[in-house]
Amino acid sequence: MADRDTVHYDGPAGGWGSLRGITRIFGKELPAPGVLDTLAHQNKPGGFMCTSCAWTKPAHHNPLEFCENGAKATLWELTTRRCTPDFFAGHTLCELKGWSDHDLEQQGRLTHPLRYDRETDRYLPCSWEEAFAAIGDNLKRLDPQSAVFYTSGRASLETAYLYQLFARLYGTNNLPDSSNMCHETTSISLKKVIGASVGTSVFEDFSACDAIFFFGQNTGSNSPRFLHPLQEAVKRGCRIVAFNPVVEKGLVAMINPQSPTEMLTGHETPISSHYLQVKAGGDIAAIMGLCKHVLDREDEARARGESVLDHDFIARHTHDFEAFTDKIRATSWEEIEDNSGLTRDALREAGEVYVEAERVIGIYGMGLTQQVHGFDNVAMLVNLLLMKGNIGRDGTGISPVRGHSNVQGQRTVGISEKPELVPMDKLARLFGFSPPMEKGLNTVETCEGVLAGTVKAFIGLGGNFLRAIPEQEAVAEAWQRLELTVQIATKLNRSHLVPGRAAYLLPCLGRSEEDRQAGGPQTVTMEDTFSCIHGSVGRRKPASEHLLSEPAIVAGIAKAVLAPNPKLRWDDWVGDYGKVRDLIEATYPQEFRGFNERLFTPGGFYRGNSARERIWKTASGKAEFTVPKELSATGFEDRPGRYRLITLRSNDQFNTTIYGYSDRLRGIEGTRDVLLINPDDMARAGLAEGQVVALASDADDGRERRVGGLKVLPFDLPDGCLGGYYPELNPLIPLSHHDVQSKTPAAKAVPVRILTGAAASG
Ligand SMILES: Nc1nc2c(c(=O)[nH]1)N[C@H]1C(S)=C(S)[C@@H](COP(=O)(O)OP(=O)(O)OC[C@H]3O[C@@H](n4cnc5c(=O)[nH]c(N)nc54)[C@H](O)[C@@H]3O)O[C@H]1N2
Ligand SMILES: Nc1nc2c(c(=O)[nH]1)N[C@H]1C(S)=C(S)[C@@H](COP(=O)(O)OP(=O)(O)OC[C@H]3O[C@@H](n4cnc5c(=O)[nH]c(N)nc54)[C@H](O)[C@@H]3O)O[C@H]1N2
Ligand SMILES: [Mo]
Numbered sequence: 001m002a003d004r005d006t007v008h009y010d011g012p013a014g015g016w017g018s019l020r021g022i023t024r025i026f027g028k029e030l031p032a033p034g035v036l037d038t039l040a041h042q043n044k045p046g047g048f049m050c051t052s053c054a055w056t057k058p059a060h061h062n063p064l065e066f067c068e069n070g071a072k073a074t075l076w077e078l079t080t081r082r083c084t085p086d087f088f089a090g091h092t093l094c095e096l097k098g099w100s101d102h103d104l105e106q107q108g109r110l111t112h113p114l115r116y117d118r119e120t121d122r123y124l125p126c127s128w129e130e131a132f133a134a135i136g137d138n139l140k141r142l143d144p145q146s147a148v149f150y151t152s153g154r155a156s157l158e159t160a161y162l163y164q165l166f167a168r169l170y171g172t173n174n175l176p177d178s179s180n181m182c183h184e185t186t187s188i189s190l191k192k193v194i195g196a197s198v199g200t201s202v203f204e205d206f207s208a209c210d211a212i213f214f215f216g217q218n219t220g221s222n223s224p225r226f227l228h229p230l231q232e233a234v235k236r237g238c239r240i241v242a243f244n245p246v247v248e249k250g251l252v253a254m255i256n257p258q259s260p261t262e263m264l265t266g267h268e269t270p271i272s273s274h275y276l277q278v279k280a281g282g283d284i285a286a287i288m289g290l291c292k293h294v295l296d297r298e299d300e301a302r303a304r305g306e307s308v309l310d311h312d313f314i315a316r317h318t319h320d321f322e323a324f325t326d327k328i329r330a331t332s333w334e335e336i337e338d339n340s341g342l343t344r345d346a347l348r349e350a351g352e353v354y355v356e357a358e359r360v361i362g363i364y365g366m367g368l369t370q371q372v373h374g375f376d377n378v379a380m381l382v383n384l385l386l387m388k389g390n391i392g393r394d395g396t397g398i399s400p401v402r403g404h405s406n407v408q409g410q411r412t413v414g415i416s417e418k419p420e421l422v423p424m425d426k427l428a429r430l431f432g433f434s435p436p437m438e439k440g441l442n443t444v445e446t447c448e449g450v451l452a453g454t455v456k457a458f459i460g461l462g463g464n465f466l467r468a469i470p471e472q473e474a475v476a477e478a479w480q481r482l483e484l485t486v487q488i489a490t491k492l493n494r495s496h497l498v499p500g501r502a503a504y505l506l507p508c509l510g511r512s513e514e515d516r517q518a519g520g521p522q523t524v525t526m527e528d529t530f531s532c533i534h535g536s537v538g539r540r541k542p543a544s545e546h547l548l549s550e551p552a553i554v555a556g557i558a559k560a561v562l563a564p565n566p567k568l569r570w571d572d573w574v575g576d577y578g579k580v581r582d583l584i585e586a587t588y589p590q591e592f593r594g595f596n597e598r599l600f601t602p603g604g605f606y607r608g609n610s611a612r613e614r615i616w617k618t619a620s621g622k623a624e625f626t627v628p629k630e631l632s633a634t635g636f637e638d639r640p641g642r643y644r645l646i647t648l649r650s651n652d653q654f655n656t657t658i659y660g661y662s663d664r665l666r667g668i669e670g671t672r673d674v675l676l677i678n679p680d681d682m683a684r685a686g687l688a689e690g691q692v693v694a695l696a697s698d699a700d701d702g703r704e705r706r707v708g709g710l711k712v713l714p715f716d717l718p719d720g721c722l723g724g725y726y727p728e729l730n731p732l733i734p735l736s737h738h739d740v741q742s743k744t745p746a747a748k749a750v751p752v753r754i755l756t757g758a759a760a761s762g
Contacts, residue, residue: 038074038078038512038539038540039066039071039074041539042065042066042070042071042074043057043061043065043066043070043225044057044061044065045534045535045600045601045602046537046600047536047537048511048512048536048537048538048539049405049511049526049534049535049536050066050070050073050074050405051073051074051077051154051405051510051511051512052067052069052070052072052073052405052654053069053070053222053223053225053401053402053403053404053405054153054223054401054402054403054404054405054406054407054408054526054528054529055223055225055226055401055528055529056203056528056529056530056532056603056604057528057532057534057603057604058203058603059602059603060603062228065225066225067224067225067227068224068651069221069222069224069651069654070224070225072654072659073654074512076105076491076654076657076659077109077490077510077511077512077513078510078512078540079108079109080108081106081107081108081109082108082109082111082543082544083107083108083109083110083111083491083492084111084112085111085112085114085123085124085125087107088114088122088123088124089122091122092120092121092122093116093121093122093123093497093498093499094121096492096497097494097497100658101467101493101494101656101657101658101727102658102659102660102661104491104492104493104494104497105491105492105493105657105658107491107492108491108543109490109491109507109510109543109544110489110490110491110492110505110507110544111507111543111544111546111547112125112507112544112546113125113126113127113128113131113504113505113506113507113546114126114504114505114506114507115130115131115134115503115504116499116502116503116504116505118499123505126504128548128556131504131506132556132557132559132560133560134502134504135459135484135486135504135557135560135561136557136559136560136561137560138457138483138484138502139170139457139484139557139560139561140561141483142456142457142483142484143456144170144171144172144436145171145172145174145438146449146454146455146456146457147170147172147174147455147456147457147458147459147484148172148174148176148441148446148449148455148457148458148459149163149164149166149167149172149174149175149176149459149461150175150176150177150443150446150458150459150460150461150463150465151163151175151176151177151178151410151415151461151462151463152177152178152404152460152461152462152463152464152465153177153178153179153182153403153404153405153406153407153408153410154404154405154406154407154462154463154511155406155410155461155462155550156406156511156524156525156526156536156550156551157406157409157410157412157413157524157525157526157527157533157581157584158524158525158551158577158580158581158584159461159524159550159551159554160406160409160410160413160414160415161413161414161580161583161584161587162551162554162555162558162573162580163175163415163461163554164413164414164415164416164422165414165427165431166554166557166558166561166562168424168427168433168435168436169431169433169558169562169568170558170561170562171436172436172440173416173417173418173419173422173436173437173438173439173440174417174440174441174446174455175414175415175416175417175440176417176440176441176442176443176445176446177407177410177411177415177416177443178403178404178407178443178463178468179403179404179407179408179410179411180417180442180443180444180742180743180744181370181443181468181469181744181745181747182366182369182370182402182403182404182407182744183369183400183402183403183407183408183744184369184442184739184742184743184744185368185369185370185371185374185375185377185378185739185741185742185744186198186199186369186378186400187411187742188375188741188742189374189375189378189379189382189741189742190378190382190398190400190611192375192379192618192619192624193378193379193382193618193623193624193626194382194391194398194611194616194618194623194624195610195611195615195616195617195618195623196609196610196611196612196617197411198400198408198531198609199397199398199399199400199529199530199531199609200391200392200397200398200399200609200611200612201361201396201397201398201399201530202397202530202531202532202606202612203229203530203532203603204394205359205361205394205395205396205397205399206229206230206232206233206361207229207232207233207236207395208359208394208395209233209238209357209359209360209361209395209396210237210238210239210356210357210358210359210360210395211238211239211240211241211353211354211356211357211359211360211361212230212233212238212239212240212241212360212361212362212363213241213243213350213354213360213361213362213363213381213384214240214241214242214243214244214251214272214363214364215243215244215283215287215362215363215364215365215367215368215377215381216243216244216283216364216365216366216367216368216369216748217363217364217365217366217367217401218244218246218248218250218251218365218649219248219250219251219401220248220249220250220251220254220651220665221248221250221649221650221651221665222365222401222403222649223401223529224250226401227250227254227271230254230271231254231269231271234269234270234271235269239273239274239353239357240271240272240273240274241272241273241274241275241276241350241353241354242271242272242274242275242276243276243278243283243286243367244275244276244277244278244367245277245278245279245280245282245367245646245717245718245721245723246277246646246648246666246715246716246717246723247275247277247716248665248666249665249666250271250665251271251272251275252270252271252272252275253268253269253270253271254268254269254271273353274346274349274350274353276342276346276347276350277341277342277716277717277718278340278341278342278718279339279340279341279644279718279719279720279721280367280634280644280645280646280718280721280748280749281371281372281373281632281633281634281635281644281748281749282339282340282341282342282632282633282718283340283367283368283371283377283380283381283633284339284373284376284377284380284628284630284631284632284633285335285336285338285339285340285631285632286336286340286342286347287377287380287381287383287384288328288331288336288340288380288628288631289333289336289337289340289342289344289347289348289351290347290350290351290354290384291328291351291380291383291384291387292328292329292331292333292336292347292351293347293348293351293352293354293355294308294309294351294354294355294384294387294388295325295328295329297351297352297355308355308388309387309388310387310388310389312389313386313388313389314386314387314389317386317389317392317614317616317622317623318386318622318623318624318625319618319620319622319623319624319625320620320624320625320626320627321625323625323627324383324625324626324627327627327628331631335631336631339631339632341718341719354384354388358395359390359393359394359395359396360385360388360390360396361390361395361396361397361398361399362381362382362384362385362390362397362398362399363399363400363401364377364378364381364399364400364401365400365401366747366748367748368381368633369400369739369744370739370744370745370746370747370748371633371634371635371739371746371748371749372633372634372635372636372737372738372739372740372746372749373628373629373630373632373633373634373635373739373740374633374739374741374742374744374746375739375740375741375742376626376628376629376630376633377633378400379624379626379628380626380628381398382398382623382624382626383625383626385397385398386623386625391611391612391614391623392611392612392613392614397612399529400529401529402528402529403655405526405528406526406527408527408528408529408531409525409526409527409533412527412588412591412607413584413587413588414427414587416440417439417440417441417442417445418439418440419435419436419437419438419439419440422435423587423588424437426586426587427587430567430583430586430587431565431567431568432565432567433565441455442743443465443469443743443745444470444735444738444743444745445743446458447469447470447471447475447735448735450475450478450479450482451474451475451478451735453478453481455482456482456483456484457482457483457484457485457486457500458479458482458484458485458486458500459486459488459557460485460486460487460488460489460495461488461550461554462488462489462490462550463495464493464494464495464655464656464657464727465495466479466494466495466498467493467494467495467656467727467730468655468656468727468730469730469735469745470730470733470734470735470737470738470745470747471705471731471733471734471735472727472730472731473705473731474735475735476498479498479500480498480499480500481500481501482500482501483500483501483502484500484501484502484503485498485499485500485502485503485504486503486504486506486557487503487504487505487506488506488508488550488553489505489506489507489508490507490508490510490543491657492505493656493657494656506548506553507544507546507547507548508547508548508549508550508553509538509542509543509547509548509549509550510538510540510543511524511536511538512538512539512540513538513539513540513541513542513543513547514538514539514540514541514542515538515549517549517552517574517575517576517577518571518574518575518576519575519576519578521537522549522576522577523535523536523537523577523578523599524536524577525581525595525599527604527607528604530606531606531607531608531609532603532604532605532606532607533592533595533598533599533604533605533607534599534604535599535600549574551573551574551577551580552574555570555571555573555574558570578596581595581596581599582595582596590608591607591608592607611623633749634746634749634751635737635740635746635749636699636700636751638720641698641753641754642698642751642752642753643681643698643720643721643722643751643752643753643754644720644721644722644749644750644751645695645721645722645723645724645729645732645749645750645751645752646717646721646722646723646724646748646749646750647724647725647726647727647729647730647733647747647748647750648676648723648724648725648726649725649726650662650663650666650668650672650725651663651664651665651666652664653725655726655727656727658672666715668713671711672725672728673709673710673711673728674710674711674712674713674724674725675693675695675710675711675712675713675722675723675724675754676713676715676717676722676723676724677712677713677714677715677717677722677723678714678715678716678717678718678719678721679714680719681717681719681720681722682712682714685754686756687712687754687756688712689712689713689714690711690712690713691711691712691756692708692709692710692711692712692760693708693710693712693754693755693756693760694706694707694708694709694710694754694755694756694759694760695707695710695722695724695729695732695752695753695754695755696732696752696753696754696755697732697733697734697750697751697752697753698751698752698753699734699736699737699751701734701736703734705731705732705733705734706731706732706755707728707729707731707732708755708760710724722752722754726747729750730747732750732752733745733746733747733750737750737751
């Protein structure tokens with residue numbers, strides 16, 4: 001792997017750097033001709049919807065409604081490189097295990113259905129008929145409760161609906177999803193406290209808010225098109241307050257690459273007015289500090305006969321306010337400072353922005369959700385918003401920024417291991433069967449089942465499960481004992497290198513490619529982070545003539561497993577996805593009314609959110625104030641030598657897909673094998689820049705976990721916090737280290753030790 005020296009980048013987000021990022025990928029990905037035309041239609045009505053993040057596709061779009069990372073994702077899919085049976089003839093899986101994630105995917109698009117051959121340790125081409133028949137035979141032999149049907153958040157609403165239907169007809173709710181590692185904390189927390197499992201803000205709210213509070217979301221890298229409405233908001237006087245242990249460039253300043261004036265003059269817009277480098281896991285305490293300041297100002301205002309709080313809203317719409325304020329008053333500034341790593345002055349200043357703002361949006365990402373007390377993180381942010389009625393009014397709201405392009409939508413149409421979230425009665429009526437009612441396995445429980453030997457088959461609809469999960473090494477070891485593994489994918493990744501006893505690698509169309517079926521070219525649909533649903537039409541020539549669409553693969557497997565039933569018209573559904581949309585509408589009539597007529601609505605059609613209407617579908621019928629049990633979200637005690645490791649994404653990756661080794665916005669170039677640590681901690685630990693060290697798990701379960709070969713790099717982080725990259729550092733995360741309520745792996749504060757000398761290389 002390239003291991004060039006690390007250089008620092010001091011420019012703002014966007015600007016020439018982002019254009020250079022795109023052109024560099026152009027050179028590397030060798031895209032087919034006509035790609036620029038495809039990019040010009042990206043994220044616009046009638047075009048195709050970006051496969052990168054879930055940011056919305058606005059009705060009034062920019063001339064080019066794509067960003068550096070969206071362009072990278074499209075070019076990644078449209079590469080001219082092909083990973084053919086010849087490639088597999090030349091490499092055993094044992095050999096490929098020594099390759100980097102980057103080099104595996106760099107082989108290009110998979111072209112043929114493949115079967116694993118144990119004798120030669122290679123993938124061999126096979127026919128689709130052979131693959132479906134063998135998968136069918138295996139699944140029919142197994143207990144449905146021992147099979148798992150994973151989805152990565154990219155598959156369309158149509159594919160997702162057919163997939164969950166198939167799993168339930170087969171007899172299981174084992175439908176884990178990438179959101180189990182991501183915003184599952186959101187689904188559980190928001191459902192409990194406001195009665196809706198998704199965010200309440202919509203795009204227009206960003207034109208009306210006075211302040212935005214940002215917690216642990218890295219806009220510049222992960223949802224760059226969001227920088228445009230942010231820049232507009234700042235220009236009209238909205239204030240942005242960011243809480244993040246890392247000073248992320250995109251939250252500091254930006255140059256709009258779509259503005260010729262800004263590009264030519266280098267004029268940048270500052271984004272955050274306040275930037276608070278909270279400790280990893282310190283947000284519960286930090287938000288407590290903000291709330292404490294608001295209460296103090298309320299007391300002062302009351303003495304003048306005025307008020308800061310929205311008393312009318314609190315009385316009519318919320319529950320348990322007293323218990324919450326008692327807790328805030330009982331918590332001292334010393335405890336808050338200690339647990340957040342922030343001074344009370346800094347928190348008071350930020351709190352004052354909240355007090356002064358009439359309309360506030362609370363934004364958050366993985367910094368809040370991937371914590372042991374992630375539930376309390378999210379509930380605390382809701383507490384803050386409720387104090388001044390900042391939910392259910394224009395220009396306000398709680399706004400989780402979702403990850404994969406359709407991860408939210410998949411849950412909407414039934415990808416869930418929780419039967420109570422799915423309209424089983426409707427499925428029963430539509431398809432004439434008794435759906436399973438046992439709770440299914442989520443991602444962490446799937447890993448537990450693989451380790452225990454109770455999970456025997458894994459079907460992966462996209463994604464890179466074995467690389468994305470915690471406790472990678474132990475799970476990969478046990479994985480080889482699975483009876484059946486099936487991976488539906490566009491490119492080769494590390495999960496494909498660990499086959500079960502019978503193993504199939506099935507290549508599918510990408511979203512930018514033309515999906516032609518019996519009924520002609522097909523459209524698919526996605527739901528964005530604001531619950532708006534968009535049609536997407538691929539027009540590119542498929543990477544290989546042997547590819548099938550995801551719906552066709554799901555149907556192929558389903559037909560091989562299930563007994564024929566006149567209500568299951570798999571061929572008709574695959575021939576015309578409009579018929580699948582009719583089924584979605586019949587199952588979810590309220591959200592998907594007139595689905596086929598509305599799918600090209602500019603800006604998407606909104607499926608609605610009760611909490612936005614101030615209808616609270618909670619236990620009390622009101623929005624819930626919550627009292628957090630802990631002030632620290634880490635779930636472990638601090639002690640000498642123990643650090644909080646934050647696993648980060650670079651600007652040059654999409655999850656486990658590594659585009660390259662340039663984390664431009666953080667100035668880390670040429671390598672991902674780094675350990676980021678602040679200079680004071682470095683000195684205290686006696687480390688030198690460039691020294692190679694290892695990290696070891698410091699969990700109290702006595703299990704050995706270690707990742708070596710990490711180069712020490714001084715970096716601006718709070719004391720006691722370390723940074724490094726996901727997925728390389730995933731072997732350090734214990735399976736048991738997850739959000740208490742949702743089981744989302746707690747990848748943003750992992751207890752570790754630093755090993756040096758002989759121990760580092762051992
Ligand atoms: N280019 C690109 N885009 C992507 C992705 C990608 O990998 N690459 N992934 C997609 C997916 S699936 C998702 S879920 C989203 C993820 O997007 P984000 O939600 O932005 O997730 P991360 O980048 O993992 O982490 C977000 C931020 O949390 C900060 N942080 C860490 N610990 C804490 C903490 O304790 N408190 C606070 N306040 N902050 C903390 C980190 O410094 C980081 O800036 O992006 C999506 N978009
Ligand atoms: N330590 C740590 N671990 C994490 C995280 C973290 O922040 N830190 N983040 C977590 C999060 S938020 C998430 S969402 C998960 C991500 O987990 P996953 O969603 O499982 O992983 P991805 O890396 O997005 O999957 C990439 C693969 O998807 C396949 N693919 C791409 N496009 C398509 C397509 O159109 N169809 C099909 N069938 N396959 C396709 C390609 O083969 C590619 O190799 O990781 C989680 N793990
Ligand atoms: Mo995610």
